[in-house]
Amino acid sequence: MASSNSLLSEMQFLCPICLDVFTRPVSTPCGHNFCMSCITCYWNDTPVCQCPICKETFEKRPDLKVNTFISELASQFMSLQVTDAHIWSADQQKASCGGAVLCDICTNTKQEAVKSCLECQTSYCDVHLEPHHRATGLKRHTLVDPLASLENMICKEHTRLLMLFCKNDQVLLCDVCAISRHVNHDVISMQQAYKEMKALLGDTEAKVQQMIQERLQKVQAMNESVKQSVTETKDVIANGVQDLTTLVSEIQKSQKELVKVMEEKQKEAEEQADEFISGMKQEITELQKTMMKLRELKQTEDQLCFLQSFPNSSLLPHTMDLSTFSFNRHAEIQHIRKSLSKSVSELKMLLNKMNTEIQKFSDDTDVSNNTMLRYMQQFEVDIVLDPDTAHPLLTLSDDGKQVKYSMGSGLWGIQNLNPNMFTEHLAVLGQRGFSSCRFYFEVFVGGKTEWCLGVATASVQRRGALVRGPGCGLWAIWFLEDKFETFSSPNVPVHFGKPERIGVFVDYNGGQIYFYDRQTATLIYCFTECFFTEELYPYFNPCDNEYGSNLDPLIIVPVSRME
Template identity: 75%
Template sequence: MCSEMDNIMKTRETAEDHSPCGRITFVTAVSRMMCFCSIDVNLCLNLTVLFVCFFSEMALSTTLLSEEQLLCSICLDVFTRPVSTPCGHNFCMTCITTYWSDTPVCQCPLCKETFERKPELKVNTFISELVSQFMSLQITDAHIRSLEQQQANSGSTVLCDICTGTQENAVKSCLECLTSYCNVHLEPHHRAAGLKRHTLVNPLTRLEDRICKEHNRLLILFCKNDKVLLCDICSGSRHMNHNVVTVEQAYKEMKDLLKDTEAKVQHMSQQRQQKVRAMEESLKQRRRETDDVLANSEQDLTALVSEIQKSQMELVKVMEEKQKDAEEEVNSLISDMAREIAELQRTAMKLRELKQTKDQLCFLQKFPNSCSLPQMMDLSTFSLNRHLKIQHVRKFMSSSVSQLQMLVNKMNTEIKRFTDGTGVSEALTLRYMQQYEVNIFLDPDTAHPLLVVSENGKQVRYTMGSGVWEVSSLNPDMFMEHLAVLGQIGFSSRKFYFEVFVGPKTEWCLGVATASLPRRGGLARTPQCGLWVIWFLEDKFETYCSPGVPVHWGKVERVGVFVDYDGGQISFYDVQTTTLIYSFTECSFTEELYPYFNPCDNEYGSNLGPMIIVPVSDVT
């Protein structure tokens, strides 16, 4: 028996010395000797133990086991939950399952052997163990390099966990013991047979975080479903049907994902920085506008008060002068009348004396001279209308003061609304936008054949025609798909505003469009289609590029459209309630924008009324 064992060991040495796969050759030799030699049962058991120990040693050796031997032929990566087919080939569980689900015939990807029924696959624990040991060594090396680099950068060292006095620097860490050792305390791992099989690595910190607490094995896998680290035993038990990858692959994927997330964060940060700069600039602009408003208001109000004071002084001066003139005129008339009264009284005395004369001859001689009246003023030319003039001035001043008081009250009300913030913001915003009003005329050359544009270019309505026309005879600028018409003038800069009366219409579209907007065929409903409009349907508003997504509810009769070309903004307002309907913001305009009108058809009924361009000051 001893000679047979010697032959076996010699075969082992020969195989290991002369073959790159010496251990496999040794296994073959053992198998042959067990078949052809007369060996008793005990010897077979001993040989089996020797084979198992030897093969386990082989699994831990990186010099005889290369990564190529552990690659799946489908994914070309190291086996993850390896399984064996009935024909003897090995694949990842996920790879072979996916392969069979995509093919009508269940066959081996390598030898093409066909199976009548889909084999029931189970993880090959032997190959899984080999992969686990191999990956443990590979990942451990990567961890060691990474941690060594980190420790080198930080200048930190790992101390021996066994030293009781002054702790020496550790030279190795044991993944099974979860302990770091100095040279003295590491000696048993070089001497004791049981400790020799432990995995020693360069000193590591926090070893317990790298070991599965349940199975006391190295964490070498990552479950993408549950987002947890796994050992090989965890992978084959509770995570059988999960997407499990190696730590290295998960690290690479997460690193790529982190790079994308970092780019998004950077982009979001830049957006917010731009917003902050825009808000700061807006605040500065508001400060300038506030200063201008205060300066102008103070100047205007001071000038108004000064004018009122001047008017008051002028009124006092004029009234005093008129009163003085009236008094002088009346006093002069009174003096004249006093003289006339005295003259009349003398004449009256003469007449009484004449009346008492009894001598007829004497009476007749005195009568012609006595009966003649003295020269007097014509009282019919004297008028008291100066009093009426004063009454007129009084009424006029009262009316003027009342109007001024109303304006002052209105001004105070606006100031109070601004102080309280009760709906004044949007009202002031709308008033600000209305100052950029432009005079819009519709271009009939762009109108759909079923639309009628008024002669003054201010109205457009839908007509229920036959819908039959000769396309070749129509204007090439005419809309054929959309019931639309454009304004005559386009805008490539600045701000502009216009208002449209829609009345009781049940459907309509309004906004602006680019000059290159297609006039024939359909139009993609995307933000890049070149059309920025709101679409009203019965009781709700949508945008053309986002159908089915309401942005506002309710009806309006009069719509204000404001476009800030340089600022990339388009806003729609309910003019009557000074309420914002919707705003397109952060738009990028590269060509001229034209006002866009679409009165729509009569699908919802009561929709044959026109869309009317109205001036800001007009009340329809």
């Protein structure tokens, strides 16, 4: 295969983007080389035209042409690779397939071997095998059909053919090894071991293929989710920008209106004040004239003249009633100032709340879980328990929101026998089934030491014991003292803790079921890639007292929204 120099050449012919040998190579102005399609796609997906290697930015997108020199070198390199790979493949095939085993003694033209001697560890043709038939010492040697790589088929300790396999120690054995050191071990023939291991490889290959398919499906689902997320993110940005732009426009409009109204009111007040002042000045002039006349009249000593000059009408001129006029512009300004300040403060509070929500969204997983829970809670449904499905040892509250184990007696009475009831599991279903939708409900479990909660199909087995395994028609988590396991996989813990309130979310079409610790917004477990073909009913099992006092009920509670 390739030498170190070839490896260096191979590195030089790899495109930095696709990591494969150049196809239609082009060179950027900064001197780096890429496949034409790779650099074109890269620039199509980035807002700035720059080199992926050195990050040099180009104001104008370069008009790239295929570098014929690098293209010819890459073609020659690929030709050498194909030739080397062909030679290597042919040599490997020849070595693996083998063909006829040749005589180890022949010096000129090698003859085909007819036997291999385990003691001599040599293969012989008819001519060179003749001493083993004639010589007394050689007659005792063990002859077998011709074997390639004979030295690898012989036990180094006993010089016997390796024909057995120890499954305990995973080693090849000769018959002496099996008798002396592997008496109590599981020893089988090499042929049987070969078949079993081939079968194991087949099973493993099938599992690997299944794992590949599962991961491909996950990748596809993730890509679809990313695409959906991109679309939704663009919508949120567009709507948010539009709403905020509209809000800014409304604020600017209010600002202009405020300035306009305040200036108009101020102008009206000034005009009113000017008019009042002008009237007052006129009245002052008239009053001053009146005061002069009164002084002259007062100084008259002649009684006859005084009485003849005394006016018949009022001594005072006509004036404005000052009590009917008020100018309290200061009070109006203070009122509008307080009102405006209150409105602005409320708007600032709303903006701060919005900024807080945006900041929370950019924080850690706990906040993401809170966001996820808030999303799920919008699909809240009203769950009422179905007494016809309840086990005889369970009692239900009158409103169908609580169920507990009562050993045949309790505050709410014993359930009547019904063909739809569970006879083995201490379980009850909800009255309403769901399909082709999303739904969410919450259950208060308090300090119970054991319970089981989830969803079940309408056809779930109700008579006798329900087998715990995939395909049983029940997707549930089972709580035991301080740990969780799924109903379908017993004795396999999936979560630890002791929550008081559980949130259950089902995405029927998406094939997913989530269980959350409602207080801490922690995901307990999620069933994924489920395939539902019938309606799903909420499943409740308060369990018995196997792990201590456990008589408290499971309570379906209204959803309290996440803050």
